[in-house]
Amino acid sequence: MRSPKMRTMYVVLASLVGLVGALVWPAAAEASLISATGTAELVTGGDYAGWYKYTYDLTWDLTKGLSHWDLILKPGCTEPDHKIVFDTGIGGPYDGLSTGGCWTPRKPVVFTVSYEGMFEPQGDPSVKLTAPLVKWEPYETSGEPGSTGVGRFWFYANILPEYGTFDNALAAKYGRNKTFGDLAGAYPSCRTIPEPATLVLLGLGSLGLLVTRRRD
Numbered sequence: 001m002r003s004p005k006m007r008t009m010y011v012v013l014a015s016l017v018g019l020v021g022a023l024v025w026p027a028a029a030e031a032s033l034i035s036a037t038g039t040a041e042l043v044t045g046g047d048y049a050g051w052y053k054y055t056y057d058l059t060w061d062l063t064k065g066l067s068h069w070d071l072i073l074k075p076g077c078t079e080p081d082h083k084i085v086f087d088t089g090i091g092g093p094y095d096g097l098s099t100g101g102c103w104t105p106r107k108p109v110v111f112t113v114s115y116e117g118m119f120e121p122q123g124d125p126s127v128k129l130t131a132p133l134v135k136w137e138p139y140e141t142s143g144e145p146g147s148t149g150v151g152r153f154w155f156y157a158n159i160l161p162e163y164g165t166f167d168n169a170l171a172a173k174y175g176r177n178k179t180f181g182d183l184a185g186a187y188p189s190c191r192t193i194p195e196p197a198t199l200v201l202l203g204l205g206s207l208g209l210l211v212t213r214r215r216d
Helices: 009-020 196-215
Strands: 034-042 052-061 068-072 096-098 113-120 133-138 148-157 159-174 177-192
Touching: 034 159, 052 068, 052 159, 052 177, 113 148
Parallel strands: 034 177
Antiparallel strands: 034 052, 052 148, 068 133, 068 159, 096 113, 096 148, 113 133, 159 177
16 A cells, blocks of 8 residues: 555545445446446547546455555557656545445445555556556555455546446455456557547548549
């Protein structure tokens, strides 16, 4: 785990209890110890306007408390023009939230644990991964996640999403153990969002083809 910087997370977390207290999430699927669904939303304002916000709803059911988890990416995501950033990188309090050690399935969801996200281009040695990945670790002073839990995690990227079911795209470390799970939904494709100038050129090229075809 990593120690937090100066944060105001407890005030924010307390306010979130009222927002999610009535929500009940199911336990992790029996066929998998860890699983997630992902969405990608185009950001229209602020520091990351024009990029995508990737959000992942994670469930886990392990024999020990969750230490951290990884979203495993394609090798191409390490290219210099691929950018993956986090709210904590611009002074935000956290990059993910989850239930704590006392949570059990069918209880109302209260997020009491906060996480820091980080991009690890060299992988995660603790689970013997060398592929690039996004890693989330809980802050030491925000409590510890339990062996069973749910959470929501996010980051921003200038990378276009693709959609589907991605086998073994997730890794979780718990105690000295590790496990892998599947992702459904949005996943970074490792194709960057075209710059505005590129979009203009593509549009002009398409227009030229259309004019040529009409002349023919």
